[in-house]
Amino acid sequence: MKPAADAKNDTSKRILDIAEQLLLTRGFNAFSYQHISSELGVRNAAIHYHFPKKTDLGVALIQRYRRRFQRFVDAQHTLAPQQQLERYFTLTDAYFEQDQQICPSGILTTEYQTLPAEMQAEANAFVDEMRDWAVRIAAAGRDDGSMHYAGTAEAMGLLMLAALQGGLQLARTDQSVLPALKLQIRALLGLATPLP
């Protein structure tokens, strides 16, 4: 048995969970170790024990996102393209419903210029992966005949990603944004009503 290691992992995970919530609602520059430690019920220095520098915490957060996103993608590579798109919409809705969070790529690219180089590198990789995935959906949908749109799959995937990223942010000022955007993306892809 390794209760010590379990406890360590548990605290680290809880730190990451709280930091993730703060990142997606307030941004990396607008939360501090105090926010985390008071929420967690420990002292400030305890956070530094697990993540010595704030940069370490930021990098760990993005790396966790990347792993999670990879699992998300892998888990549904057998689904039809339009079902994958609907899953992506559901994911987007889930962000918004949880305290009007925005997507990680949105906060990371917006604060990009103020982030340490290690975080910028991780953010670049993360954005690339998300973009590739959106492009694959658009390409597969065209290939299997379920989606019909003008332009290239590369540009269409990019547009969907950019629109949802911007849409999650705009939704904070008007909650009707996301439903309208989803409808419009479906319309532009020549999709009818969403699948159940």
Added chain:
Amino acid sequence: MKPAADAKNDTSKRILDIAEQLLLTRGFNAFSYQHISSELGVRNAAIHYHFPKKTDLGVALIQRYRRRFQRFVDAQHTLAPQQQLERYFTLTDAYFEQDQQICPSGILTTEYQTLPAEMQAEANAFVDEMRDWAVRIAAAGRDDGSMHYAGTAEAMGLLMLAALQGGLQLARTDQSVLPALKLQIRALLGLATPLP
């Protein structure tokens, strides 16, 4: 003659100019009065003389944007819809080319939860105005037969706004984003090559 008033206006304007640059590159939470005062060559308290609270500066910034955007819209209400769209693209490019700035609505909605209530209210109004304008372009383009797209003009305008907002942010990780996005929006509107 009013040299005193001119000097005041001039300094206030320069403060706003520097603050605007900082807002669009770093965000509201990631710049301080020190950044402005050192750039301007004055002491910290001089900024507080013109804008007592940082909130005052933030509100003044958004109000200036709103006035500027209104002039931008008014100045080209006689242009054809697709020419107005191209002007909007040009505006977007100009932001990016100036130190990879993002659009004001992007930073304001991303940092929304951390902004003082006065700034949130101004941001709401600003976003509404931008959204209305994008929708009017989509509607006018459909009405005059120059644009052809699926879905409503409301949703299409919103999608263009959201995509360009997200696109300006994503462009920081890959400069090919904006050109691809512009091409795709034109394609989705049934527009051919951009007008000169």
Added chain:
DNA sequence: GACACCTTACTAACCAGTAAGTAGAGTTTC
């Protein structure tokens, strides 16, 4: 002398980060 526009000098709060110490659980050594 009143006013606009600054300065110096300061406060209190917050920030990331560090150093040194401690409690407890597990491991080693004799």
Added chain:
DNA sequence: GAAACTCTACTTACTGGTTAGTAAGGTGTC
């Protein structure tokens, strides 16, 4: 099997820097 140790996961206490914001004073212009 008990004393000695080591390790994890913290704590207290602190540093130096930055933050927004204020108070009081100076200087030039009308």
